[in-house]
Amino acid sequence: MDTLTSSGSTSFEEILADFELLDDWEDRYRYVIELGRKLEPLPEEERNAANKVQGCVSQVWLSTKVERNGVPRLTFIGDSDAHIVRGLVAILFAIYSGKTADEILTVDARQTLGELHLNEHLTPQRSNGLMAMVNRIRSDADAAKATAG
Template identity: 65%
Template sequence: MTIDEIRDNFALLDEWDDRYRYVIELGRTLDPMTEDEHSAANKVQGCASQVWLSRDIDRRNGEPVLNFKGDSDAHIVRGLIAILLALQSGKTAREVLSADPIAVFDELGFREHLTPQRSNGLRAMVERIKNDARETLAETT
């Protein structure tokens, strides 16, 4: 699912209860992570829920492209991961670093509808993805 499709679907839903249900549905669309990917190295620190993000780097066509997988033990958080991956996965490291996913989450109205703990977790996930992009750039220069 693309971020534009997610934006369009959000615009159709007036009630936050419906939007939360949609976010949970998005979480169910995540590609499953293997047991090995649920490792300490992939665990995101700073999240109240358990969250894992793994990175795969496609180096076939010049600048490396980052592909991410994610998982959480919380349904809403899985949905937030799905939105974050729609924004960041499949992009070059430079594109990941220049993007502002928090602004998109704010645009969708999450700033007012996430607990402070979940907002901190979301920022931790964004920072983890940006760190992965920085590492990827450092490895290629």
């Protein structure tokens, strides 16, 4: 259950495979929380208004780093004050972090996250917050792409 990407985080494919091995949602919730515990710590200076994600009931911070070796490639660090949300942040990083702006913008988040059947088990507020995080990541990818030329 611990295949790591080059950035040290679990890949989305591994998360999906692990989800399929876990039979009940209580186990899946524990797994999501465990993913959140593996997140790289967010430096205190990154916990600022610019990095705070609007639209989340919990406090969520996402910091984006753009590498510009040719095409912009984005990596993310983040945190939340809620354990389950921190795990959702880790899942989003597994989907998006390390990808180019174009790759990020072509991901269908609802379809990809739908493979985990999260919406059926998250409160409407958590689902809205999850989409707010996706929108923030997509917005950062749009901005990186706009300034690439």
